[in-house]
Amino acid sequence: MPVPLYQAKAEFFRTLGHPVRIRVLELLQDGPRPVRELLAEIEVEPSNLSQQLAVLRRTQLVTATREGNTVVYALSTPDVADLLRAARRILTELITDQGALLTELRAAGGRPAR
Amino acid sequence: MPVPLYQAKAEFFRTLGHPVRIRVLELLQDGPRPVRELLAEIEVEPSNLSQQLAVLRRTQLVTATREGNTVVYALSTPDVADLLRAARRILTELITDQGALLTELRAAGGRPAR
DNA sequence: GCGACAGATGAAGATTTCTTCAAGTCGTCA
DNA sequence: TGACGACTTGAAGAAATCTTCATCTGTCGC
Numbered sequence A, B: 001m002p003v004p005l006y007q008a009k010a011e012f013f014r015t016l017g018h019p020v021r022i023r024v025l026e027l028l029q030d031g032p033r034p035v036r037e038l039l040a041e042i043e044v045e046p047s048n049l050s051q052q053l054a055v056l057r058r059t060q061l062v063t064a065t066r067e068g069n070t071v072v073y074a075l076s077t078p079d080v081a082d083l084l085r086a087a088r089r090i091l092t093e094l095i096t097d098q099g100a101l102l103t104e105l106r107a108a109g110g111r112p113a114r
Numbered sequence C: 001g002c003g004a005c006a007g008a009t010g011a012a013g014a015t016t017t018c019t020t021c022a023a024g025t026c027g028t029c030a
Numbered sequence D: 001t002g003a004c005g006a007c008t009t010g011a012a013g014a015a016a017t018c019t020t021c022a023t024c025t026g027t028c029g030c
Helices: A005-016 A019-028 A035-041 A046-058 A079-107 B005-016 B019-028 B035-041 B046-058 B079-107
Strands: A062-067 A070-075 B062-067 B070-075
Touching: A005 A019, A005 B005, A005 B019, A005 B079, A019 A035, A019 A046, A019 A062, A019 A070, A019 A079, A019 B005, A035 A046, A035 A070, A046 A062, A079 B005, A079 B079, B005 B019, B019 B035, B019 B046, B019 B062, B019 B070, B019 B079, B035 B046, B035 B070, B046 B062
Parallel strands: none
Antiparallel strands: A062 A070, B062 B070
16 A cells, blocks of 8 residues: 555545635536636635645646636536535534534523533 | 635534544444544554544544543444545545556556656 | 553644745737 | 736745643542
8 A cells, every 4th residue: 555545535635624625616516617717706816726726636626627718627526526415414414413402501501511 | 604614614624634533433433432442453642542532522523432441432423434435435536547547648658747 | 548541631843734925827819 | 929818836924733742630449
């Protein structure tokens, strides 16, 4: 094993661990988009967006194609969408659980635990 | 929106972005385990493992229960396993694609691209 | 109560990752 | 050809994350 698998996984998740990168991936779920459009929807400076796109390119999560004047980005595999869906599911669950716990605590008249 | 959703997602993925934490989650997929066992399977100092477990606890991905002498950790939801599976799928695909590309390049007699 | 484990926590220096700014590349159109 | 628009790249300071070490808490057996 050249690079331990669990380390590759960790790196992979770290790639997803950035708000701008997540937004890009979510936007690309609906199909390819030129940088210009990404830029219009994400509040960030062009050079910063470019840096984040570079990270996504390096890890092969997206592909970039020059089309004349502009550059179009796309997900390199639709599996990414599955992953984001799975993440959303967990996140939703964690958040509602937290909410439920909070409600329970308040109902019990308790002060914040611990 | 208190915390933008895409930021919560990013934080969530960042939590997964550490080799030790990934290994812990994978070990816990097969069921709850005491720290002692985790420590035996992961090469890391006790205090470091503890730090990483604390991160996982903070994000509610795992739960800890004291059982007399030892502390037992468990996944807080089986969805985590799904997520890891989805990640594994993408990773496998990316890696085989890379491998295929490499083979292709070599077959074409090319020197390493770029 | 004491001593010995099993873990957790706090703090600080070492690393990584982010953001930003200046400069660079590649097309397009006059 | 030259100027401009659309991105990209490199570099450096700022900020977040890691690792490690010393210390602390909770259990058990004596």
